[in-house]
Amino acid sequence: MAAWETVIGLEIHAQLATKSKIFSAASTAFGSEPNTQACAVDLGFPGVLPVLNAEVVNMAIKFGVAIDAKITPVSVFARKNYFYPDLPKGYQISQFELPIVGQGDLSISLEDGQSKIVGVTRAHLEEDAGKSLHEEFTDQTGIDLNRAGTPLLEIVSEPDMRSAKEAVAYARKIHTLVQYLEICDGNMQEGSFRCDANVSVRPMGEEKLGTRAEIKNINSFRFLERAINFEVERQIDLIEDGGKVAQETRLYDSDKDETRSMRSKEEANDYRYFPDPDLLPVAVTDDDIERIRASLPELPEQKRQRYISDLGLSDYNAELLTGSRDIADYFEQALAKAPTLSSQIANWILGNLTGALNKADLDIKDSPISAVMLIELIDRIADNTISGKIAKQVFDAMWQGEGSADAIIEAQGLKQITDSGAIEAIIDEVIAANPDQVEQFRAGKEKVLGFFVGQIMKQSKGKANPGKVNQLLRDKLK
Numbered sequence: 069m070a071a072w073e074t075v076i077g078l079e080i081h082a083q084l085a086t087k088s089k090i091f092s093a094a095s096t097a098f099g100s101e102p103n104t105q106a107c108a109v110d111l112g113f114p115g116v117l118p119v120l121n122a123e124v125v126n127m128a129i130k131f132g133v134a135i136d137a138k139i140t141p142v143s144v145f146a147r148k149n150y151f152y153p154d155l156p157k158g159y160q161i162s163q164f165e166l167p168i169v170g171q172g173d174l175s176i177s178l179e180d181g182q183s184k185i186v187g188v189t190r191a192h193l194e195e196d197a198g199k200s201l202h203e204e205f206t207d208q209t210g211i212d213l214n215r216a217g218t219p220l221l222e223i224v225s226e227p228d229m230r231s232a233k234e235a236v237a238y239a240r241k242i243h244t245l246v247q248y249l250e251i252c253d254g255n256m257q258e259g260s261f262r263c264d265a266n267v268s269v270r271p272m273g274e275e276k277l278g279t280r281a282e283i284k285n286i287n288s289f290r291f292l293e294r295a296i297n298f299e300v301e302r303q304i305d306l307i308e309d310g311g312k313v314a315q316e317t318r319l320y321d322s323d324k325d326e327t328r329s330m331r332s333k334e335e336a337n338d339y340r341y342f343p344d345p346d347l348l349p350v351a352v353t354d355d356d357i358e359r360i361r362a363s364l365p366e367l368p369e370q371k372r373q374r375y376i377s378d379l380g381l382s383d384y385n386a387e388l389l390t391g392s393r394d395i396a397d398y399f400e401q402a403l404a405k406a407p408t409l410s411s412q413i414a415n416w417i418l419g420n421l422t423g424a425l426n427k428a429d430l431d432i433k434d435s436p437i438s439a440v441m442l443i444e445l446i447d448r449i450a451d452n453t454i455s456g457k458i459a460k461q462v463f464d465a466m467w468q469g470e471g472s473a474d475a476i477i478e479a480q481g482l483k484q485i486t487d488s489g490a491i492e493a494i495i496d497e498v499i500a501a502n503p504d505q506v507e508q509f510r511a512g513k514e515k516v517l518g519f520f521v522g523q524i525m526k527q528s529k530g531k532a533n534p535g536k537v538n539q540l541l542r543d544k545l546k
């Protein structure tokens with residue numbers, strides 16, 4: 069019997085994919101020389117004034133509309149005051165009481181095929197801080213301010229998740245959504261998409277939430293799951309040993325697979341929030357919202373439904389194909405060339421192609437086999453030029469860069485044998501060489517048919533058309 073219930077709420081920081089920063093014209097490009105991309109506004113020099121980048125407002129509204137959230141008609145930027153070396157202004161411009169995106173929700177699919185609604189409390193705009201570099205220096209800390217002023221959308225969930233798996237499903241769903249909306253590149257290694265997990269436990273059946281710890285520094289979905297599981301164990305052990313969970317910020321160490329205390333949790337009033345006097349409130353009209361709603365691409369959930377109802381794909385395949393915009397785009401490029409072959413295309417993408425990509429640790433965007441190349445291969449199976457088995461061989465050759473499906477089939481002489489005369493000649497040979505099996509078949513042992521088919525396919529080097537073989541073989545054996 070599970071005596072404890074896990075409660076998780078996530079705060080996700082999605083870096084908005086604008087060219088310039090949220091309040092200045094400085095570039096947001098990743099990977100430049102330290103301290104070459106922070107301008108006087110980002111550094112908060114006396115006398116400078118921030119100017120809001122209109123594009124970040126559009127992007128936040130896109131997200132809000134996509135999760136059916138209330139868009140706040142007039143939202144306000146506030147100063148969150150704290151002292152830290154990578155925050156040269158001494159405050160971060162964020163939103164506090166009036167975030168641009170209010171309450172919304174998101175449906176997540178769970179492993180058992182069920183779905184669950186997770187509440188989104190709010191999503192607000194804010195600027196990122198700089199980076200402290202601890203590893204590159206001994207007894208010193210380097211400060212890189214390139215990231216200062218980079219636009220972030222912080223998406224805060226309700227404490228609705230009940231397991232690490234649910235938290236991962238939710239985080240993945242948001243990750244997919246922001247990429248579909250083209251408001252965030254989703255790159256977790258570069259820190260464009262970061263998760264903080266708030267974790268608590270409570271006795272099963274208890275309504276009051278337990279004291280939570282907030283885990284920072286999680287940069288992959290795998291670590292998110294492991295960090296939460298570790299933290300849940302730690303809290304249960306602590307309470308069962310008579311201790312108390314402290315409300316604190318903890319750090320996840322992926323090398324040791326553990327969380328460690330970083331600092332005690334600050335309360336909102338520690339930050340002395342107040343409206344930023346240098347920035348006007350952000351007014352959003354219904355027209356703005358409708359214009360943005362009309363500009364939205366087809367969202368993953370709509371796509372998934374369409375793949376099931378219009379294309380006849382299985383729930384499972386539809387879910388996998390829409391799990392990333394890149395995969396869905398690839399699928400649709402192929403589908404555009406052969407609209408009747410949807411399930412074959414889905415199977416090739418989710419089977420051989422995904423297998424090969426995973427093995428080579430490649431993204432579908434960098435696949436050596438393009439959607440157009442893949443559909444040529446699938447076409448050759450559909451028009452009986454090659455069998456499904458030979459197609460795998462052609463696929464491998466395409467992967468190795470040996471050219472298009474047609475070129476490989478031609479060069480390696482892989483065309484299927486459909487000519488009845490040629491197939492009959494092989495069948496006759498095989499029948500003559502195996503009189504015992506012929507006897508068995510005639511005595512009613514249907515199973516030996518498989519043996520004959522195997523022999524014939526082997527003789528033909530896999531090129532005989534299996535349908536023809538089956539049909540002609542039965543006739544001859546009778």
Ligand code: ADP
Nearest residue numbers: 075076077078225226227266267268277278280
């Ligand atoms: P803060 O901004 O100080 O971290 P919030 O109240 O905004 O605090 O909550 C942040 C996140 O913590 C939200 O995602 C919320 O759902 C989650 N949360 C709040 N209380 C708990 C709790 N007891 N257990 C788990 N998650 C919680």
Ligand code: MG
Nearest residue numbers: 079264266282
């Ligand atoms: Mg927090």
